[in-house]
Amino acid sequence: MEAVEAGPLLEQDDGLEYQLPKHHRCxxxxxxxxxxxxxxxxxxxxxxxxxxxxxxxxxxxxxxxxxxxxxxxxxxxxxxxxxxxxxxxxxxxxxxxxxxxxxxxxxxxxxxxxxxxxxxxxxxxxxxxxxxxxxxxxxxxxxxxxxxxxxxxxANVQMGWLVPTITLLKSKLQNLHTTSKYRGPLVDALQAGLERRFGETLADPELIAAAILVPKFRTRWTTDEGIIKCGLDYIKTHLKEQSSAAQSGDSLSSAEEEDFFLSIKQTDQRDGNTKQLESYLASPTDTMDILKTFPSVCHLSLKLNTPLPASAACERLFSTAGMIFSPKRAKLLSENLENLLLMKLSKRFC
Structure with missing residues (x-):
């Protein structure tokens, strides 16, 4: 056997496209x-x-x-x-x-x-x-x-719920501050803690965009035009990247490569994505099904809102697995453990 240092291997840039997603604290x-x-x-x-x-x-x-x-x-x-x-x-x-x-x-x-x-x-x-x-x-x-x-x-919570929830929490605490006798210092400490621990989160364009792409919130959760503009700029930029990626994939055919007026088609597609975003923001429906009407907006919403804002769901999974994988059942095969865990967590959907 030959011992190999893992550090230099991890530091090497081997050109792999796979990397860990952005880390979010619970x-x-x-x-x-x-x-x-x-x-x-x-x-x-x-x-x-x-x-x-x-x-x-x-x-x-x-x-x-x-x-x-x-x-x-x-x-x-x-x-x-x-x-x-x-x-x-x-x-x-x-x-x-x-x-x-x-x-x-x-x-x-x-x-x-x-x-x-x-x-x-x-x-x-x-x-x-x-x-x-x-x-x-x-x-x-x-x-x-x-x-x-x-x-x-x-069940119904995505990453886009994080920024509106913390923003409304700060607003509710501010309203309590004016009607307090003993809790003034408590409210001040809570607001200072929220600002210190969530200050960067509330200004993250990706998380703001995720909130806008949740039909329940859109742009109604804040009155700060600067925050809304930051999120909309992020969405528009990534919608353009989506259209460019789709066009680059379609341009492999010889017919598209020889099309002299291809740039006009690309402009129309980018304008179509912008119109989808405007129609989405103007729609009165606040259910998730409305996203199916706007494919480009739906694709970006799925990308941004797939993660969860907290680790509670993962902790429930590990807790359930710990109850199944007890000392008396320590010889369970990984496949059996996975099936038992899936059945345990899915029984409420049956």
Missing amino acids: ACHLLNLVATVDVQAVNEDRIYIKLSRSSFAKCQALWNKSSRSTSPTEIIEEHCKLQLLRPCETRWNSLFYAVERIVRIVKEQGEAAIAAICSTLKIPMFSPAEIAFLTEYAKTMSPVAKAVDVLQGE
Whole structure:
């Protein structure tokens, strides 16, 4: 056997046409970092820091008690008619849903229910200011949680959903900023985190074009004419490249090569692609079927919107494969594993 250095082989330019596509970071993971890491960076407002630390410390104590045995679980269900949800580090939005459940219990059963639980379980009770803080926290984080739920879908979500979702999320947070008592620093931290982690994404012409080529959005998701122009310029450029590529493929025949007026036909085809784009943008229909009416626009839309904005679908696939490929079934052939995985994931379509 002969040892070969892999580094020089990878650096060689052998003229192969195949290469990895552009790398996109998982949007849901970035939103999770905004909602956790960036929010913890708030260090200017002392009132917010004090309320945040005390509120979440009492919430964590309540979650810990409820997870240790069945007795606290029965006490919570008796007083609140609901069970608490506990945060999980491997699941996005789990902290929001856990806090939202506490706020829901206070709203439906009253503060006396939470006070009775804390007294029985010997946990420090929540003050009215802390209850108000958790309520505003849940209202503020609700748009972020909904954005994560949208982007981690796998049935009707394409890459073109990313930029409109983050743009509308920033707009919703800005509207919340004007009607807040405790959540001003929280909204500022969320907006700063979105700008830092998604700033380049929101200005990417390819992603803007992908959003425009989704009939649900087109150009209605923003009022910034500069952003729309950037996306339309990208689309027009690539539609011209498509027509040029098609013409170069058709020009192999001798009849086309000898056509003196070929340039006129090429101009007509480019104008036809431009008219398709204009007709697509003017169409009132917002279903994906409308793309079939415009072949060139549909081809470019499929190219840009085939990727997913988040890795949630891939993680679900690996999680399902891990449950199938257990230690007791470690000798499964790759073909059998693939068939079992396909049957498991496709059962909801049957």
